[in-house]
Amino acid sequence: MAEPAAAPLLECREVTKRFGALAAVDGLSFRLLPGEILGIGGPNGAGKTTLFEVVSGLNPATSGSVLFEGADITRASPEAICHAGIARTFQLNAAFDSLTVRDNVRVAAYFGRDRRWWPGLRLGGATEAAADEALETVGLVGKDRSIAGALPVLDRKLLMLAGALATRPKLLLMDEPVGGLSPGEIDLMQAAVRRVAAAGVAVVLIEHVMRFLVQLSTRVLIMHHGESIYEGPPEGLVEDRTVVDVYLGEGASRRLAATLEEQARA
Numbered sequence: 001m002a003e004p005a006a007a008p009l010l011e012c013r014e015v016t017k018r019f020g021a022l023a024a025v026d027g028l029s030f031r032l033l034p035g036e037i038l039g040i041g042g043p044n045g046a047g048k049t050t051l052f053e054v055v056s057g058l059n060p061a062t063s064g065s066v067l068f069e070g071a072d073i074t075r076a077s078p079e080a081i082c083h084a085g086i087a088r089t090f091q092l093n094a095a096f097d098s099l100t101v102r103d104n105v106r107v108a109a110y111f112g113r114d115r116r117w118w119p120g121l122r123l124g125g126a127t128e129a130a131a132d133e134a135l136e137t138v139g140l141v142g143k144d145r146s147i148a149g150a151l152p153v154l155d156r157k158l159l160m161l162a163g164a165l166a167t168r169p170k171l172l173l174m175d176e177p178v179g180g181l182s183p184g185e186i187d188l189m190q191a192a193v194r195r196v197a198a199a200g201v202a203v204v205l206i207e208h209v210m211r212f213l214v215q216l217s218t219r220v221l222i223m224h225h226g227e228s229i230y231e232g233p234p235e236g237l238v239e240d241r242t243v244v245d246v247y248l249g250e251g252a253s254r255r256l257a258a259t260l261e262e263q264a265r266a
């Protein structure tokens with residue numbers, strides 16, 4: 001008898017988000033299984049970030065539904081969605097610049113707690129442990145007393161990742177985590193995301209840096225005009241005529257094919 005299919009962690013059913021006459025996300029459906037790293041690509045304005053706004057509750061869908069662990073979260077608040085187990089990072093750095101690295105992560109760990117019955121001046125052991133674990137995962141332990149505003153770009157991105165992890169998510173959404181980083185820094189971020197996934201957190205990441213996207217993702221979804229134009233293995237991207245025509249272009253497609261071959265040989 002065939003194995004029963006695993007229950008999806010996240011499911012988007014016919015999700016549409018309209019801004020006036022523009023359907024930024026247009027009838028998009030996909031499923032994410034536990035343990036997957038789903039890479040989302042597509043041209044500027046394709047609706048990628050809007051999809052994250054919808055899933056994380058910052059800008060709810062106009063129609064369609066979003067299910068997390070089978071529960072309908074389409075109209076849930078961002079706080080409830082965070083407590084259900086979805087965390088996200090943003091394209092632009094979001095941190096309290098005047099606080100230390102550790103205090104930034106503590107704030108996130110505190111927010112991530114489901115029940116904050118006794119707001120007060122002391123943080124509980126579980127909150128401190130969540131902050132410690134997040135700093136360890138992203139490799140910022142040695143910089144925990146640095147002031148966030150003075151950090152270099154990579155560390156600021158790692159700090160935002162640590163904040164998301166400190167809420168103890170089951171699903172992490174990352175919006176362009178390596179924009180503006182050097183190749184060496186991209187590799188460090190890639191290692192950090194692999195550690196997150198190895199700890200059992202499913203990941204959906206939006207990225208234009210295709211090397212990063214294809215090397216990390218177990219599956220890729222390419223969006224165009226709010227719709228999915230490709231969903232499948234990273235290796236299939238370079239052979240998909242529509243993806244090459246509307247997004248990659250011939251040159252980038254050839255470079256990506258070479259990266260994929262190199263990866264397969266390694």
Ligand SMILES: Nc1ncnc2c1ncn2[C@@H]1O[C@H](COP(=O)(O)OP(=O)(O)OP(=O)(O)O)[C@@H](O)[C@H]1O
Pocket residue numbers: 019022024042043044045046047048049050051
């Ligand atoms: N709050 C908003 N009000 C009106 N239009 C919006 C709003 N947010 C996004 N849009 C529009 O929706 C479309 C999709 O934008 P979105 O930011 O989701 O694209 P994207 O794929 O993430 O692009 P990029 O790769 O450049 O980040 C764009 O045309 C954008 O101008």
